[in-house]
Amino acid sequence: MSDIVAALRAALGDRVLTDPETLAAHRRDYWALAEIHDLLGRGAPPPRAVVRARSTEDVAQTLRICRAGHAAVIPFGGASGVCGAIEATPESVVLSTRGLEGLVRLSDHNLTACFRAGTLGIDAEERVRQDGLTIGHWPQSVALSTVGGWVATRASGQYSTGYGSIEDLVLALEVVLPDGSVLRTRETPRAAAGPDLRQVFMGSEGTLGVITEVTFSLRPLPEASVGQASHFAAFDDGIEAIRRIMRAGWRPPVVRLYDALESQRTFAAWCPAGRSLLILLHEGPASAVKEEVEAVAALSAAAGGDEADVACVGHWLEHRNSVPSFRELNEQGLVVDTIEVACTWDLAPRLYADVTRSLRHVPGILMASAHTSHSYRSGTNFYFTFAVRVEERERMPAAYRACWERTMNASVAAGAGIAHHHGIGRVRRNWLVDEIGDAGVALLRDLKRALDPDGLLNPGVLLPPPGPR
Amino acid sequence: MSDIVAALRAALGDRVLTDPETLAAHRRDYWALAEIHDLLGRGAPPPRAVVRARSTEDVAQTLRICRAGHAAVIPFGGASGVCGAIEATPESVVLSTRGLEGLVRLSDHNLTACFRAGTLGIDAEERVRQDGLTIGHWPQSVALSTVGGWVATRASGQYSTGYGSIEDLVLALEVVLPDGSVLRTRETPRAAAGPDLRQVFMGSEGTLGVITEVTFSLRPLPEASVGQASHFAAFDDGIEAIRRIMRAGWRPPVVRLYDALESQRTFAAWCPAGRSLLILLHEGPASAVKEEVEAVAALSAAAGGDEADVACVGHWLEHRNSVPSFRELNEQGLVVDTIEVACTWDLAPRLYADVTRSLRHVPGILMASAHTSHSYRSGTNFYFTFAVRVEERERMPAAYRACWERTMNASVAAGAGIAHHHGIGRVRRNWLVDEIGDAGVALLRDLKRALDPDGLLNPGVLLPPPGPR
Structure with missing residues (x-):
């Protein structure tokens, strides 16, 4: 088995790394459950080796050598994925693309x-x-x-x-x-x-x-970039406003509606308690942006929106990429994650109500909230957040899985799509059949078998394990 | 072999048609070369049978029966394709979807x-x-x-x-x-x-x-729909105007620029001889359309465009779907077809010049012209038209193939894409490798083999025959 490492070394020299620090840094992605497993001392093991490719040919050689040696290869970019699409095994080779830069x-x-x-x-x-x-x-x-x-x-x-x-x-x-x-x-x-x-x-x-x-x-870069905000008595009213904005053909790059909980958590200074905040960012030629802002203001007002101080858009822009560390929260006894799904407009009210209601049945649940952040002519997405207090650390994985199961099952029951933009990884693979059906899963398996007959590329990800789930 | 027809009849009853008239009407699509072959008395033969499916289950049954009996199946919709994607053989079963209606x-x-x-x-x-x-x-x-x-x-x-x-x-x-x-x-x-x-x-x-x-x-349906037109001293100036319009983010549904030849042929009443006509149709909320019309007028003028009478847009709208019959032209000794390709902006002037120049070397060529009709942030398409006078009917297929070869080869040499929206069919399959490379063709073959291991679905189409071309 260490023949693989030797063969990789012979071909790729110092692009093959086996020092413990590098191996440890390439065990997994940013999946919340992987964080919990780390905390519990049973995290993913380090891989056998890390290849840090510096060229397309390095990648090709790595794949050829691993195929010849029947070794699993796990492609690894920024490892910021949150669905468990990267999880090393002791026999696997991690193929980092970070040396392919610029x-x-x-x-x-x-x-x-x-x-x-x-x-x-x-x-x-x-x-x-x-x-x-x-x-x-x-x-x-x-x-x-x-x-x-x-x-x-x-x-x-x-x-x-x-x-x-x-x-x-x-x-x-x-x-x-x-x-x-x-x-x-x-x-x-x-x-x-x-x-x-x-x-x-x-x-x-x-x-x-x-x-x-x-x-x-x-x-x-756009000539103009203009924020806009309003708040609604009900989350569903805001959804309806977005639907009408999309329907009319306006396309602000940013259209985000937070439910009352999230509006208070993040935007209390700009949104009255109990109301749902809608923030928008319009970009484009200045004249087009002006038209869009006016049209959207009218559509929002017609759907019951009250204008909000546009400073909340600046606040969002400033803080939009700050996320709390899972580890810190886990150490405080909290299990937290986000789950994004998508649906046509008709399903949106039910989907939001069903998922948040179902999550509230999880023992220790502190919060189940959502916003929508990506809209289309025919529907939108929801981005659910849950937080559960779990006294015994050993019970964290079960609490985590319970929240995912409830969210996925409620989404499937509502007829929604199971994944808007985070992907499948390991956390959703058992629901892939609900998204694309038996024929879709069979088609993906056919495609996988045709391209990767030995199943060496990132095994365990995307496709559910064969057999009944 | 007639077991297949019997098996289809047993399952599908009167949805299975074998009368000569129906068979004759399902021999081929609207490929210009198929028309020429018909004229020469060696057109595609009728298929063995036509199944006119009335349900998804009818389609599934047809495919299962033909797979069991190892019979080729040719899906058949409106048969308006122009690349030879439908061409029956005496053993094939044509599967018409026209009964799946509404x-x-x-x-x-x-x-x-x-x-x-x-x-x-x-x-x-x-x-x-x-x-x-x-x-x-x-x-x-x-x-x-x-x-x-x-x-x-x-x-x-x-x-x-x-x-x-x-x-x-x-x-x-x-x-x-x-x-x-x-x-x-x-x-x-x-x-x-x-x-x-x-x-x-x-x-x-x-x-x-x-x-x-x-x-x-x-x-x-849009609130407003507004035409606009201008003409340019050079085709390339018009292309540059479109590039700037796309770059600025304006998106009129219709943006069509004709070279001087086509402008004279179709729009002589509105475009001075030697100039290239650009017609646009703007749609959307009235206020947004107004902004777009003004912005596009300024961008066109800055690129050297002179405003043209907007009546030419109405003329286009009225006549846009009238095409002369290939058969009529063939009978007059003319070989005619259109070929659409696509490219990034930098390649556009060379692509247009090279293809039209190369076509002008075909003996008997009467016309080689183009317009662009689909534009994007990063490039546009060209829609070439050629007409060749061929005295001996027997030489028509060779003249036809010469025009296609010259257009495809010049496009490939320029680095352009070989097909914008008509597809591959039979006419382009030998150039597919130039579009997607050996690895792309191999991937498509893998996919085909995985889904259709016996190669029964529309054989001969899209993929080039194996071996050197």
């Missing part, structure tokens, strides 16, 4: 920028900003996540309502397939040339290939 | 409408218009093509610059897989739940499954 090429004329996959999101965004451009993708993890990870997890950012999710921002990909061959999709704005192969890898979570380059279709 | 459900609240796949595009659009809604997809074939065909061919419509192509309009699909199992994607506005399985079938051209239902995410 800009490959940028065209202001074409509004395109190609980055190596291990480039941190914030670095990529800052690079294109030097040229007055923006990727426009703002996941909360932007300072930690890689552009390749954005693609592999099928991410959405905070500005998605106007600018789209990752599938709307990526022009082309380079991907190393499990056999070491390299797929490059053409840098063309649109094609009808068979299935869109980029889409096979968006959301593949490291199970079908390793993304090595990402080319974005950019936007110029 | 609205399944419509939700004004969600802006969604689900249609059976064989519904004609125009019927679907007219149905949602009764409720003040629009699909917003206007391929030239809208009166002939089916909504399932739109998905299978990965179509774009004339309003795509503002409203998107089929991948931006479809919310959910029902597809019967080659083994007869039924895949239903969830009706959710967005998901990060593995690869987007809808995308496997968009552009699959009948080779991976049979689409049986299509759910669209709709828009309300």
Whole structure:
């Protein structure tokens, strides 16, 4: 088995790392349950080795060597995922993309920028900003996540309502397939040339290939950026306001509605108790933004919204990426996580009510709340947050799983989609069949078997284990 | 072999048709070369049988029976495709979706409408218009093509610059897989739940499954719809104007720029000789349209555009779906076709120049022209038209192939994408490798083998024959 490490060393030299510190730093992602398991002293073990690839060919060699040696390979970007898509085993090789860094090429004329996959999101965004451009993708993890990870997890950012999710921002990909061959999709704005192969890898979570380059279709930095806010007597009234805004064709990049609990928790200075705060950010040509602000104000008022002090938008912008550490909360006896789902408009009131009600039945529950942060013509997402007090640490995993089970089961029962933008990983894999059906799971298994017949790429992720769940 | 027909009849009764007239009407699509072959008396033969499915279960049964009997199945919608994706063989069974017709459900609240796949595009659009809604997809074939065909061919419509192509309009699909199992994607506005399985079938051209239902995410009919036009001294100046309009974030649904030849051919009354006409249609809230019209006028003028009489937009709207019959032209000794490709902005001037120049070397060429009709942040498409006079009818296929080869080769040499919205079919399959590379073709073959191990679904289409081309 250590033949693998020797073979990797022979081919890749010092890009193969086995020092305990490096191995320990590549055990897992930011899954809340993995944090709990760490606290309980039974966290994921270190992998056998970490390969820090510096080129596409390094990635290809790693995959070929591991295939020949029948070793599992776990692609690893920023490890900021929260669904357990990275969890090492003692036999596995972790393949870090963080050495694949930086800009490959940028065209202001074409509004395109190609980055190596291990480039941190914030670095990529800052690079294109030097040229007055923006990727426009703002996941909360932007300072930690890689552009390749954005693609592999099928991410959405905070500005998605106007600018789209990752599938709307990526022009082309380079991907190393499990056999070491390299797929490059053409840098063309649109094609009808068979299935869109980029889409096979968006959301593949490291199970079908390793993304090595990402080319974005950019936007110029907006001429104007204007905040707006209002509050509603009921969360559902705010949802209805957003529905009408989407329906009319307005597309502010940021459209976030918090339920009364979250509005008080984060925006008490700007939102009366018991009301739900809606914050928006409009961007674009100044004249278009002006029209949009006026139209949205009228639509919000018609749905019962009262104008709120726009300072709350600045507050959100300033604090939007601060998240408390799971470890700190766990140590205080709290089990906390967020779960995002999506649904068509008709299901939204029931979905919100059912999930929060079901969570409130979990023993020790302190809070079950939600906001919506990504809206579309035909529906929206919910981003639920739960917090449970658990006296005995040993009971934390069970409490965690109970909250997830209740949220997933209530979402499925309501007819909603089980995952809006965090992905499947390990935490949702048993509900994948509810999302895409038996035929969908079978199709994904077929695809996996065709590309990775030995099942070596990130095993255990995305697809549920075979057999009854 | 007639066991297949007997087995189909036993299961499907009068949905199985073998009368000569029906068989003759299901031989092929609207590929120009198939028309020429018909004229030459060596057109595609009739299939063995036509199954006119009336339900998803009819489709599943047909696929199961044909798989058991090892018979090729050719899915058949409106047959308005122009790339040879439908071409019967004497042993094949044609599976028509035209009996799968009509609205399944419509939700004004969600802006969604689900249609059976064989519904004609125009019927679907007219149905949602009764409720003040629009699909917003206007391929030239809208009166002939089916909504399932739109998905299978990965179509774009004339309003795509503002409203998107089929991948931006479809919310959910029902597809019967080659083994007869039924895949239903969830009706959710967005998901990060593995690869987007809808995308496997968009552009699959009948080779991976049979689409049986299509759910669209709709828009309300626009409050305002305003035409605009200008003309430019050079085609490239007009391209540059469009680039700047896209870059600034304006999205008129219709943005069409004709080269000097096409401007004279179609719009002589509104465009001075030698100049290139740009026509636009703006839609949306009246106030937003007003802003857009003013901004676009300024951008066009800055790029050298002179305002043109907006009546030309009305002329286009009126005549946009009239096309001359290939047969009539062939009988006059003319070989004519259109070829659409796409590229990033930097390649556009060279691509246009190279393709039209290369086509002018074809003996007997009468015309090589182009317009652009679908634009994006990072590039645009070209829609080339060629006409060749061929004295001997027997030489028509060679002249046809010469024009295609020159266009495809010049596009590939320029670095452009080989297909914007008509698909691959048979006419482009030998260039698919230039679009997606060896690894991409291998991936598609893997996918095909996994879903359709006996290669029975629409054989000969999309994928190039194995071996060197």
